[in-house]
Amino acid sequence: MQLKLAMIGFGVVGQGVAKILRDRQAHLKERYGAEFVITAVSDVKKGAVADPNGLDPKALLDHLDNHPDLTTFPAPERGWDALTTIRKANADVVVEVSWTDVKTGGAALGHLREAFACGKHVVTTNKGPMVVAPWEMLEAAARAGVEFRFEGTVMSGTPVINTAWKCLRGCEITGFSGILNGTTNFMLTRMEQGLTYQQALAEAQSLGYAEADPSGDVLGWDAAGKVVILTNTVLRKPLKLAEVQLASGITEITPAHIEEAKKTGERWKLVAQANVEDGTVKASVLAQRVPLSDPLAGVMGPTNAVTFHTDLLGPVTIVGAGAGQRETAFAVISDLLDIHATLLARQG
Amino acid sequence: MQLKLAMIGFGVVGQGVAKILRDRQAHLKERYGAEFVITAVSDVKKGAVADPNGLDPKALLDHLDNHPDLTTFPAPERGWDALTTIRKANADVVVEVSWTDVKTGGAALGHLREAFACGKHVVTTNKGPMVVAPWEMLEAAARAGVEFRFEGTVMSGTPVINTAWKCLRGCEITGFSGILNGTTNFMLTRMEQGLTYQQALAEAQSLGYAEADPSGDVLGWDAAGKVVILTNTVLRKPLKLAEVQLASGITEITPAHIEEAKKTGERWKLVAQANVEDGTVKASVLAQRVPLSDPLAGVMGPTNAVTFHTDLLGPVTIVGAGAGQRETAFAVISDLLDIHATLLARQG
Numbered sequence: 283m284q285l286k287l288a289m290i291g292f293g294v295v296g297q298g299v300a301k302i303l304r305d306r307q308a309h310l311k312e313r314y315g316a317e318f319v320i321t322a323v324s325d326v327k328k329g330a331v332a333d334p335n336g337l338d339p340k341a342l343l344d345h346l347d348n349h350p351d352l353t354t355f356p357a358p359e360r361g362w363d364a365l366t367t368i369r370k371a372n373a374d375v376v377v378e379v380s381w382t383d384v385k386t387g388g389a390a391l392g393h394l395r396e397a398f399a400c401g402k403h404v405v406t407t408n409k410g411p412m413v414v415a416p417w418e419m420l421e422a423a424a425r426a427g428v429e430f431r432f433e434g435t436v437m438s439g440t441p442v443i444n445t446a447w448k449c450l451r452g453c454e455i456t457g458f459s460g461i462l463n464g465t466t467n468f469m470l471t472r473m474e475q476g477l478t479y480q481q482a483l484a485e486a487q488s489l490g491y492a493e494a495d496p497s498g499d500v501l502g503w504d505a506a507g508k509v510v511i512l513t514n515t516v517l518r519k520p521l522k523l524a525e526v527q528l529a530s531g532i533t534e535i536t537p538a539h540i541e542e543a544k545k546t547g548e549r550w551k552l553v554a555q556a557n558v559e560d561g562t563v564k565a566s567v568l569a570q571r572v573p574l575s576d577p578l579a580g581v582m583g584p585t586n587a588v589t590f591h592t593d594l595l596g597p598v599t600i601v602g603a604g605a606g607q608r609e610t611a612f613a614v615i616s617d618l619l620d621i622h623a624t625l626l627a628r629q630g
Numbered sequence: 631m632q633l634k635l636a637m638i639g640f641g642v643v644g645q646g647v648a649k650i651l652r653d654r655q656a657h658l659k660e661r662y663g664a665e666f667v668i669t670a671v672s673d674v675k676k677g678a679v680a681d682p683n684g685l686d687p688k689a690l691l692d693h694l695d696n697h698p699d700l701t702t703f704p705a706p707e708r709g710w711d712a713l714t715t716i717r718k719a720n721a722d723v724v725v726e727v728s729w730t731d732v733k734t735g736g737a738a739l740g741h742l743r744e745a746f747a748c749g750k751h752v753v754t755t756n757k758g759p760m761v762v763a764p765w766e767m768l769e770a771a772a773r774a775g776v777e778f779r780f781e782g783t784v785m786s787g788t789p790v791i792n793t794a795w796k797c798l799r800g801c802e803i804t805g806f807s808g809i810l811n812g813t814t815n816f817m818l819t820r821m822e823q824g825l826t827y828q829q830a831l832a833e834a835q836s837l838g839y840a841e842a843d844p845s846g847d848v849l850g851w852d853a854a855g856k857v858v859i860l861t862n863t864v865l866r867k868p869l870k871l872a873e874v875q876l877a878s879g880i881t882e883i884t885p886a887h888i889e890e891a892k893k894t895g896e897r898w899k900l901v902a903q904a905n906v907e908d909g910t911v912k913a914s915v916l917a918q919r920v921p922l923s924d925p926l927a928g929v930m931g932p933t934n935a936v937t938f939h940t941d942l943l944g945p946v947t948i949v950g951a952g953a954g955q956r957e958t959a960f961a962v963i964s965d966l967l968d969i970h971a972t973l974l975a976r977q978g
Contacts (some may be wrong), residue, residue, distance in 0.1 A: 445793050448971075452650075534660070598951075612943050617801075623796075627975040
């Protein structure tokens with residue numbers, strides 16, 4: 283089956299999706315019978331082009347290798363903003379991979395609203411709408427009768443949300459605890475290897491893990507956003523960002539703390555968790571000493587992990603990449619293939 | 631949607647399934663719209679009963695609490711053997727949870743063949759047919775146009791096969807390494823805590839982890855069977871049990887070995903793995919020293935884990951229960967819910 287895509291955002295993740303489509307189209311068609319055709323791209327910085335017959339992903343990427351944006355890329359339509367693209371492109375699926383704002387939801391909130399209003403399926407890796415208005419989004423998709431996937435909002439393409447939804451059906455997930463921020467886990471790993479907090483931060487920044495203003499990572503806000511997404515969509519309990527208990531993140535961890543933990547067979551981790559007790563949610567992102575016997579203790583460097591606590595199966599832990607262009611772009615491909623399989627089954 | 635089940639086998643796993651249905655029928659109906667009705671049970675030891683209108687799981691379990699078998703359980707049909715049950719019961723799904731024989735496939739091989747020939751969907755936790763004839767089974771299901779699930783054959787209900795099939799679509803899984811036998815991992819954990827091999831084995835036997843003849847576990851044959859299943863179904867490469875490289879399992883690990891590994895920041899694990907190199911599979915179950923930074927090193931006690939090596943996403947590790955009545959019965963429920971969702975989507 284062919285699915286036409288409108289890409290809202292063509293930055294790191296959007297171009298990552300284009301790279302996979304450039305390199306794997308034949309494989310995806312042969313293995314899954316899926317053909318994904320980009321018919322529109324709209325990006326606030328790179329510009330916008332659309333072609334109802336499809337834009338060649340290789341040509342788009344080659345153009346951006348040699349030009350700052352898409353304004354000179356040959357296409358029958360150009361200059362459509364995001365909302366126009368969602369309305370006018372002949373797309374089956376809107377792929378929302380624009381800039382993330384977890385405080386307001388950002389422009390992405392409007393993109394998803396418009397996509398659902400237009401009856402388009404949606405795949406997003408954008409945390410903004412799913413932190414700010416997860417229930418509105420889920421309900422809008424259900425009302426519109428369209429498919430909606432957002433695996434890439436937590437732990438990039440590592441299958442966390444889809445595993446909980448599809449492969450843990452039948453047991454009750456009563457809570458989770460995880461390492462949901464790669465930057466801080468990398469820093470803690472390096473501090474355990476002897477670096478100070480400032481040295482570890484500088485290294486994380488030089489490797490591109492941490493931004494110039496690292497507060498979203500080191501204070502725990504980034505992880506808290508992911509706690510909100512998992513709580514609302516996997517635990518199915520309403521939770522707002524302001525309700526996640528935060529302290530100082532990892533900013534007060536010293537080499538002395540780390541040495542002390544080592545002595546008792548423990549390791550400092552920034553643990554993001556939520557649990558349902560008597561129907562109410564308690565959620566937090568706190569630096570904690572985790573015993574080495576806990577699967578989370580062995581998660582080192584920028585890797586992420588989440589342990590789902592279930593009633594019938596006990597704890598189930600998934601460990602994998604938490605970020606990365608290719609890894610997050612894979613989340614989009616994986617979600618597109620899942621929508622493709624769902625639509626195919628529906629055709630009978 | 632209602633799905634009628636014929637249970638082939640009503641031992642530990644079969645009764646575990648009945649327990650979940652007894653306790654969760656209302657929940658499964660409310661959450662997923664799924665109603666599972668047992669219309670036949672056939673077990674070589676417990677006897678066989680069938681009722682086209684449904685057998686109450688609570689009544690079946692209560693009866694077995696007070697009687698050695700089902701011969702006096704009131705039902706319109708009784709005494710059908712497995713093949714007769716598959717042919718004559720008004721079931722949509724055959725749940726094959728009979729006795730496992732990984733050398734010949736056992737009677738289960740015939741049960742699955744008959745179920746596919748009769749056009750029944752199949753859920754099984756039985757390693758036998760999937761070790762001995764995985765491609766025959768997959769192809770028979772495809773030819774019959776029926777759904778076939780076997781999550782419970784590896785790591786009980788911990789979602790491994792379904793995660794690979796459904797949530798890692800789009801990337802190439804080039805290999806895996808795992809801890810696929812809980813008994814040996816429990817023994818290694820206890821040996822690390824100071825027990826000798828013989829003491830650890832005795833404890834594993836007293837806890838019911840190891841059988842009186844523990845050779846299937848300690849020599850690696852059990853794990854090798856799971857390697858065969860994952861290689862054929864997830865890596866999609868043909869591999870026979872005899873082709874898995876085995877040595878002495880964990881039988882030659884001594885406290886001295888364990889101490890030596892500790893000194894270099896390593897830990898002995900019975901690592902089950904397979905990798906595709908230049909199109910050919912290399913598979914083994916060997917005791918190995920694993921660095922503590924490897925996610926598999928932190929997997930302690932009877933817990934199991936598998937790391938899938940993927941091209942787009944890097945390593946993805948899933949850690950969870952490897953055995954247990956409730957955990958394996960959950961695999962059946964989870965697979966039934968997946969079949970239910972697939973059939974529902976197909977109805978449109």
